[in-house]
Amino acid sequence: MPAWGALLLLWAATEATNDCPAECTCQALETMGLWVDCRGRGLKALPALPVHTRHLLLANNSLHSVPPGAFDHLPGLQILDVMHNPWHCDCSLTYLRLWLEDHTPEALLQVRCASPTLATTRPLGWLTGYELGSCGWQLQAPWTYPGVWWDVALAGVAALGLALLAGLLCTTTEMLG
Numbered sequence: 001m002p003a004w005g006a007l008l009l010l011w012a013a014t015e016a017t018n019d020c021p022a023e024c025t026c027q028a029l030e031t032m033g034l035w036v037d038c039r040g041r042g043l044k045a046l047p048a049l050p051v052h053t054r055h056l057l058l059a060n061n062s063l064h065s066v067p068p069g070a071f072d073h074l075p076g077l078q079i080l081d082v083m084h085n086p087w088h089c090d091c092s093l094t095y096l097r098l099w100l101e102d103h104t105p106e107a108l109l110q111v112r113c114a115s116p117t118l119a120t121t122r123p124l125g126w127l128t129g130y131e132l133g134s135c136g137w138q139l140q141a142p143w144t145y146p147g148v149w150w151d152v153a154l155a156g157v158a159a160l161g162l163a164l165l166a167g168l169l170c171t172t173t174e175m176l177g
Contacts, residue, residue: 021047029054033076046070055079064114065092071099080104082111089113089127091135097124 020026024038024047033054038047043061053074063085071077080103087093100107108125119127 019050019052021049023047026050033078039081049074053077057081058085060084062086064088066096066099068095070095077103080107082107085111086114087111087124088115089119089122089124089132090116091133093124094129094132097127097132100124 020034020036021038023041023043024036026037027035029035031054032052034050034052035055035057036049036053037057038061039057040060043058043063046058046063046066049056049071051073054076056074056077056079059081060083063082065088066082071080080100082096082100096111097108100111105125109123111124113119113122113124113127119131
């Protein structure tokens, strides 16, 4: 039976490396995951990554940003190396910052910004949400929500009802008294 087990593991490792991005090299890990090495490939965008990626090395490329949700389909991702890329530290790096904060907070001090000028050479972890910017996302002003107008109308009807009730009580009191 050990021979069959070894063959099964070898087959699983071979199948897993078939999903390897063309720009990278992959090795099967003993933990049934993949070591995906994309270091120094001149990448300007993330390649399609295999679901079984456990270790992802993206250092020394030309990456400027990471699209939101880029690692969401990689539940087993344990190691992510994104150092030495010309990161543009604005709102397009918010997802990467939050991912690193949740999984490997120490890496936030190793990832350095190349631009904009305000952030150049600063670690990603030192930037505030204000410095990263909003990419045009804005919360609606509270008075523009449809629910606010409904609340105002309801308050008006309640005030009118109270005024009518008070008038009715005054009229009734005068008639009895």
